[in-house]
Amino acid sequence: MKNTNSDAITVQATINAPVEKVWTYWNAPEHITQWCQASADWHAPYAENDLRPDGKFKTTMAAKDGSVSFDFEGVYTEVEPQKTISYTMADGRMVTIEFEGNDNITTVTETFDPENTNPIEMQRGGWQAILNSFKQYTEEN
Template identity: 35%
Template sequence: MKHKDQPVKKLVSVILVEKQLADVWKYWNDADAIMQWNIPFDDWHCPAAGIDFREGGMFNFRMEQKNSREGFDYVGVYDEIIWMESIESNSGGRKCIVEFQAIDNNTIIRETFDPDPFTSLDLQQSFTDGVLLSFKKFIENKSL
């Protein structure tokens, strides 16, 4: 179901990660790590990730289903980076902010983004929730 003519409602995903903020920040912004955790569903993967992590720098994450060529390049620009606090970016004019909050030895990650007007809101929400859960599993199982 398309929602192109509906008012834009931001989508939000939040997760608690049982790792310190410094580790979360490091692996959130590392291209090799991104290819391992940037996976929304079990039948998807991220075979390529390019990142120029600075304000004005670009990112490009290739995401696709494992057994088909169906996929897309998530490409954008970093607009504002507040070290170990937040990352603001845009992709085709759609804004995204990822916020990081340390709580004891844990980190809360909150991603707020403008939805794509041609993809169902439910699919986008489950996609982003899945990526955050994949990141949580990746980093919590990593020996740091």
């Protein structure tokens, strides 16, 4: 089920790589742990991913200095290989990710429900930073 919340936030990146590679790097735990951070002082020491409807995922995101960590997790509601992923986060918010490939260029668009704690621009900035990290990792490897 695609996200239709009118308050949803959207971030996007165009990656210089074919959709097959982008899909693999987005979903394989050995890659997720390499790119899933918003800044250089964070990392993702653990990732698991059961990419199918009703499958679960979990990525541990942590400050490199050990001061704080949290698990980003949810359950998939839709998986259309190399096209769409939708999931519900542990707190009930919805996320949809669309992959649009054209030759060796892929656009990744994430749309997510905002949470009520942090300002919208902070949330957009954080998710965009992680997506930019993904873009950089995918293009360099």
